[in-house]
Amino acid sequence: MNSLIRFSTRVMRPGSILCRQRCLLDGQASAVVTRFLSETPKSSDLSELVKKDKVVVFMKGTPAQPMCGFSNAVVQILRMHGVDKYTSFNVLEDQDLRQGVKNFSNWPTIPQVYFNGEFVGGCDILLQMHQNGDLVDELKKLGIRSALLDVDNNEQKK
Amino acid sequence: MQPTIAVSSANICMNRPVETSIRTKLNQRLEPTHLEVVNESNMHAVPSGSESHFRVLVVSKHFEGMSLLQRHRLVNEILCDELASRVHALSIQAKTPQQWECNPVIEVSPPCMGGSKHDHSMAAKVGTPSK
Numbered sequence: 001m002n003s004l005i006r007f008s009t010r011v012m013r014p015g016s017i018l019c020r021q022r023c024l025l026d027g028q029a030s031a032v033v034t035r036f037l038s039e040t041p042k043s044s045d046l047s048e049l050v051k052k053d054k055v056v057v058f059m060k061g062t063p064a065q066p067m068c069g070f071s072n073a074v075v076q077i078l079r080m081h082g083v084d085k086y087t088s089f090n091v092l093e094d095q096d097l098r099q100g101v102k103n104f105s106n107w108p109t110i111p112q113v114y115f116n117g118e119f120v121g122g123c124d125i126l127l128q129m130h131q132n133g134d135l136v137d138e139l140k141k142l143g144i145r146s147a148l149l150d151v152d153n154n155e156q157k158k
Numbered sequence: 159m160q161p162t163i164a165v166s167s168a169n170i171c172m173n174r175p176v177e178t179s180i181r182t183k184l185n186q187r188l189e190p191t192h193l194e195v196v197n198e199s200n201m202h203a204v205p206s207g208s209e210s211h212f213r214v215l216v217v218s219k220h221f222e223g224m225s226l227l228q229r230h231r232l233v234n235e236i237l238c239d240e241l242a243s244r245v246h247a248l249s250i251q252a253k254t255p256q257q258w259e260c261n262p263v264i265e266v267s268p269p270c271m272g273g274s275k276h277d278h279s280m281a282a283k284v285g286t287p288s289k
Contacts, residue, residue, distance in 0.1 A: 061271070069268035070247065108234055108241040109248060124250050125226050127265070 046104040051117035054142045055086035058101045059111040063088055070123040071111040077130050081139060082147025115142055176209035176244045180237060184216055187236045191255050192217035194264060198249070202270040213249040213267055217258040226252070 050056050055078065061067030063075045063084075078086065091098035091110050098110065105112055105119050113120040115138060120126065129135040136146040174197070181195050194215040199208040214233065221229045229252035234241060241248060249267050 067271055069271050070249075072271055073268045106231070108238070119227075121227050121230060123268075124265075125230060128226055 043104050046100055047117075049089065050104075050114040050119075053087035054116055054144065055083055056114040056117075057086060057088045057111060058091055058097075058114075059088055060090065060092050062090055067092055068110070070109075073123045074111045074113060074126055077126050077135070080130070080148065081135060081144075082150075083139065083144060174209060176240055177212070179240060180212060180214065180245075183236050184214065184233070188216055188218040188220050188232075190216050190218045192258060196264075198247075198267050201267065202247075204246075209244055210246040211267075212245060212247070213251075213265075215251040215253075215264050217253050217255055219255060221252050221254050224252075 057063075057071075057074060057078075059066065059068070059071035059074060061071055063086075066072035066075055067090075078084070089097060089101075091101065101112060102108055102110075107119070107122065109122055111122055113122070113126055120129075120138070126135065129138065136148060139146050177195055177197055181193065184190060184193055184195070192215070194213075196213040196215075197209055198211040198213050200206070202208075202211050204210050216233065220232075224232070230250050233250050233252055234248070237245070237248065249265070251265055253261075
């Protein structure tokens, strides 16, 4: 957070605006950090962004209001696992970021999901990880207990 | 077993150049035992006849030993020209023959949420419909 604020005071030029939203369960942003980018983000900038949270999603729209079916699918999958608190970036608001993250990830489409700063994939990969159980394991590595484990436990008790 | 490959007639080649290119490149590079290339553009807010949104199912022995991410990156690499130009969205299912045999299901893409309508980069991608 501090490094982003220092960066923004150093590069206060008009241009694209990047909004970081910390999304809560009720969909309201609790904190917004704005950065002004005058050109395609440097990989050093993006390498900071992808590590801002355990789960970072570059998407179209926001978790509260996705603007794309594939981005919405990512949000819904994460929500099924009880992952509602994560950092997301709306690439529709920043074309420089949109192209920058594609270059950085070497991945041509949006949405893009990062776990602990490591690129996971897009909607298709997240869906398959969810279907084959790998997503539960990967979230566990992040220190996140999937809500689906509690669902399974409750069903076994019945 | 004979590979299941859709044969494109000259007419289809002319009317669906992007689809034809996708099929050709995937066939050449991955020698799939099963291949499906689905133009899903009509599910999105793009002009009729567009070739902007695709779903591909590729079943190939070349994927053996590869992680999901490696498989998808390979498909992206094979179709990099299409993705850099006409193709806005590409859904990928990349399976080995064994995985396909265990679960021969082609996924369905989620419904469009109108993002393309607000996406200024779409005009360049869609261009003039092929039809």
